[in-house]
Each structure stands twice: as structure tokens, then as C-alpha cells.
Amino acid sequence: MISLHTSPLDQPGTGDAGGLNVYVVEVARRLAARGIDVDVFTRATSSRLDPMVTLDPLPALPGAPVDDARVRVHHVHAGPFEGLTKDQLPAQLCVFARDVLRLEAAMPPGQFDVVHSHYWLSGQVGALARDRWGVPLVHSMHTMAKVKNESLAAGDTPEPAARVIGEEQVVEAADVLVANTDIEAKQLINLYDADPGRVEVVHPGVDLDVFRPGSQAAARAALGLPPDAQVVLFAGRIQPLKAPDVLLRAIAVLLERQPALRSRLVVPVVGGPSGSGLDHPESLAELAVTLGLDDVVRFVPPVAQSQLAQWYAAATLVAVPSYNESFGLVAAEAGACGTPVVAAAVGGLPTVVRHERSGLLVDTHDDTDWARALGRVLTEPGLHDRLAAGAAAQAREFSWDATAGAMLETYERARQLMRAEVTA
CATH class of the missing domain: 3.40.50.2000 (Glycogen Phosphorylase B;)
Structure with a gap:
């Protein structure tokens, strides 16, 4: 997974940390509970951060491989640790992508089966990794510039044209685009000309052990x-x-x-x-x-x-x-x-x-x-x-376990689409 602009370890609710951060953590941990290793690449925002941090595991699901799978968060150095706004991050895409490729090169051959990028900045890096590693790219927009610009709050700043172009490029590059809802799927198709056959709807979830009725x-x-x-x-x-x-x-x-x-x-x-x-x-x-x-x-x-x-x-x-x-x-x-x-x-x-x-x-x-x-x-x-x-x-209709299961099916579909494209 690539989450360039915000770390899954950041506290949601301030800065750029929010639902995306929760999404990455919850899906990654539940994939690991199914026996799948997950590496998350994010930009380092402090010199005090360890190069790699392992998230606490969830109990393995019945039938998962005996070897414990892990979620590893890699802090990639790209630009100054502090002071960069999200709008300034495109200038760091090249150095971030370079170091992601370097980290992968030091791993065993064929380490990754799928790249899942989150937000358009990560999608730019994911598109490069897809071509370099020969694995499919699955992308989640989370938010879209064209949608935001259609419904701006009073006094808010429109998303720049560079982001719109970048999102269009990611839509074209991705093997599968993941939409959170049917409405988002229609927006991808109608506003970004996404191929309907490459858009999958996977609802995010809720940790029903933490969020439940109480006194x-x-x-x-x-x-x-x-x-x-x-x-x-x-x-x-x-x-x-x-x-x-x-x-x-x-x-x-x-x-x-x-x-x-x-x-x-x-x-x-x-x-x-x-x-x-x-x-x-x-x-x-x-x-x-x-x-x-x-x-x-x-x-x-x-x-x-x-x-x-x-x-x-x-x-x-x-x-x-x-x-x-x-x-x-x-x-x-x-x-x-x-x-x-x-x-x-x-x-x-x-x-x-x-x-x-x-x-x-x-x-x-x-x-x-x-x-x-x-x-x-x-x-x-x-x-x-x-x-x-x-x-x-x-x-009760929304759970992260269901999300992870549907995401696994989406990853496999992306692999099939990429194989069909290669053999065509």
C-alpha cells in the first residue's frame, strides 16, 4: 500500500489525518489476519521516526497460514520532515518513488503481488511501481478534485488544475479503481471517464468491537x-x-x-x-x-x-x-x-x-x-x-472484515485484468 501524504500511524482528526488513515490501518491489519503480508509506504515527517514500524497484529482468522503475517509501515525520506503542505508534495513525488523502488529492490524477488495506492499523489507513485514490478495497480481516490470543486464551502480554496490532471492520469493507469459507494463509482465514470468494467464498489467498514452501543x-x-x-x-x-x-x-x-x-x-x-x-x-x-x-x-x-x-x-x-x-x-x-x-x-x-x-x-x-x-x-x-x-x-452492514474480504476479491480481479492485458 502507498499512502504518501499521510501516515496510517497519525492521529485522525487533525492535519491531513482522517478516514483515509483509519481505512489503511484497518484493511491492512485484517489482510494480515488472513495471512497476507502488507507493506505500507508513507512519507517521513520527523527524523525521530524509525525507518520501519510493525503494527500490532490481529488474531489470525481460521484457515489463515500458520506463519504470522505482518503489517510494516516504512517511513520514506522525501523532502523536509516538517512544514510541507499537501499542495507542496507533488514536488517530492520523484524522490519518494525512487526510495520506494530502492526499498523493494532490497527485498526478496517478487515480494509484492499488488500495489494499492490511496489518494492521487500515491497513485502517481503506484503507477510507476506497477510498471516497474509488473503487478497490478488498485487505486482508491478517497476524495476527488472535480467533486470537491463542484461543492466548495464558502471561502474554501478550489483544488488546483495540477491535481485534476494527476487524478485523470491515475484513473487511466489503474487496473482497478475502488469506489466507496455507488455514487462515487458514478462520479469516477461520469467525471473522469473511468472504464465501468474497471470500477469496483467496496464499502469501508467500522470496528464493531470498538464502536458499539453502550451506556x-x-x-x-x-x-x-x-x-x-x-x-x-x-x-x-x-x-x-x-x-x-x-x-x-x-x-x-x-x-x-x-x-x-x-x-x-x-x-x-x-x-x-x-x-x-x-x-x-x-x-x-x-x-x-x-x-x-x-x-x-x-x-x-x-x-x-x-x-x-x-x-x-x-x-x-x-x-x-x-x-x-x-x-x-x-x-x-x-x-x-x-x-x-x-x-x-x-x-x-x-x-x-x-x-x-x-x-x-x-x-x-x-x-x-x-x-x-x-x-x-x-x-x-x-x-x-x-x-x-x-x-x-x-x-452492522459495515465491517472491516467484510471490507478486507471484498478487497481481496478486487485484488484478484486486478491481477486477472492485468494478465488479460499482457496476453492480448
Whole structure:
């Protein structure tokens, strides 16, 4: 696997670390549990990092080879360790690719059967490795420039033309493109002219051992939240794309309409600044003050998955107001904890949230529409409990074990397609 721009070891929720990081770790570890060695190449961001780190293994699945397979994360030196933004990373593609090829050359011949690249920068390196090693390239976009540029948040920066061109090149080079949802598959075909026969839909998953229904009272006690509070949670990177400002403005409208809610309302924002949000890291806190919400909003730094599960369990609802999500991992994790989700009806979120069954979908980013949806879950008799039951039931459809199994089938299909291409 290649994950150039962000390491699977990074803490999700800040910088460039998010659902992609979770995806790489979870799929890699579950492939290893099936007896498959996985090497992940990522860019080193500190001189203190070991050249290679082995992830803790999961128990081997029945029938897996006796020899324990491993997940090894290789920190590749490419450019200065710190200070590079994602937009500056294309200049480091050559040196990163060179060192990946060098590392492979020191391994036993035929070490790799498949290259799986994540995000377009990694796809550029993956295309070179494919041709050099004679193995198929499977690529996951995770996000796409053309999709993001069609639904930019106010004040956000459009993705550059260089990224669009780079993505088009990766689409052409990949043997198989992995889409998280049917919607993403259609976007690849319609916006990037991808061959429909080379697009496979594989849903990401949820760690159902970590994210599962639990005691709301116990979670609130552990987090220092009032037992009778109405808790509206935002979890994720603080950047315009994720639209936490939409949530705060909706909360302000809701309190104007129902001022009695204020004494019990808590709005935790769990995450750190990222992307264009790094330009003004305090802007959301400043907005909370401007809207008169500093008494109800709490800012919480990114937390480990076990504690994030506590936040989900403690919440009355989780809000996902993003302008685009290729899948919506936060929504899936929250649902697995039995917590209703109010989400924007964009990207993959309608796959994860079923309107009126496991949560509510909002067709706009209008403050009043969002205030109405939030208010329904908080105050409409019986709605919260019905959605909570539906969320927990739906989440069982998504598991990382199922994702890994489907990915193995995808890898084999990529190998078959490449063989057919060679013999044609």
C-alpha cells in the first residue's frame, strides 16, 4: 500500500489525518489476519521516526497460514520532515518513488503481488511501481478534485488544475479503481471517464468491537458531561469542507427558536484544524463567540478511537454537515454506537444514513433547515429512540472484515485484468 501524504500511524482528526488513515490501518491489519503480508509506504515527517514500524497484529482468522503475517509501515525520506503542505508534495513525488523502488529492490524477488495506492499523489507513485514490478495497480481516490470543486464551502480554496490532471492520469493507469459507494463509482465514470468494467464498489467498514452501543450515562460520567444534557456532537477535522460552521449557525438559530434548550445544550467539537482551516485555526472558536455560543460549545482535541467511541455514546446526536464525503466514516461509527446522525445529503452519506430510519438527511446547508432537523431529534417525541435503534441495526452492514474480504476479491480481479492485458 502507498499512502504518501499521510501516515496510517497519525492521529485522525487533525492535519491531513482522517478516514483515509483509519481505512489503511484497518484493511491492512485484517489482510494480515488472513495471512497476507502488507507493506505500507508513507512519507517521513520527523527524523525521530524509525525507518520501519510493525503494527500490532490481529488474531489470525481460521484457515489463515500458520506463519504470522505482518503489517510494516516504512517511513520514506522525501523532502523536509516538517512544514510541507499537501499542495507542496507533488514536488517530492520523484524522490519518494525512487526510495520506494530502492526499498523493494532490497527485498526478496517478487515480494509484492499488488500495489494499492490511496489518494492521487500515491497513485502517481503506484503507477510507476506497477510498471516497474509488473503487478497490478488498485487505486482508491478517497476524495476527488472535480467533486470537491463542484461543492466548495464558502471561502474554501478550489483544488488546483495540477491535481485534476494527476487524478485523470491515475484513473487511466489503474487496473482497478475502488469506489466507496455507488455514487462515487458514478462520479469516477461520469467525471473522469473511468472504464465501468474497471470500477469496483467496496464499502469501508467500522470496528464493531470498538464502536458499539453502550451506556450513555457511563460515557457522560467519564467525559464530565451532565447526565441530563442534550449533546450535539461534531467529530472531524476543522476545515470548511467539513462545515462545522454550518452546525454552529444552526445551533444559534435553534436557540433563538427554543431558548429553553440552552440550559441543557452541550456542543462538543472533537478535532483539530486541517487543510484551509489551518490558515485561521481560531476562526471556529471566534465564530462561537460571535454567535453567543461560547457557553455551550466545547472544543476537544483529537482523541483515540476508544475515547471517540465514548463521545459518540455520550451524544444525543452526531452532526455531519460536510459539503462532500466519499463515505462518511464518522456517521458510520456514530451509528454503530447507536447514536442518530443528522447529515448532509451529499456524497456517500446517504449510503451510511437512511433518512428517517437511522438519522436525518438535510438537502441544503441552510441554517434554518439544519436547525429544524436538529430540533426534531432533540424534541420530537419518540424520534430519537427510533433513529437510535435504526442506526445500530444499519451499522452492522459495515465491517472491516467484510471490507478486507471484498478487497481481496478486487485484488484478484486486478491481477486477472492485468494478465488479460499482457496476453492480448
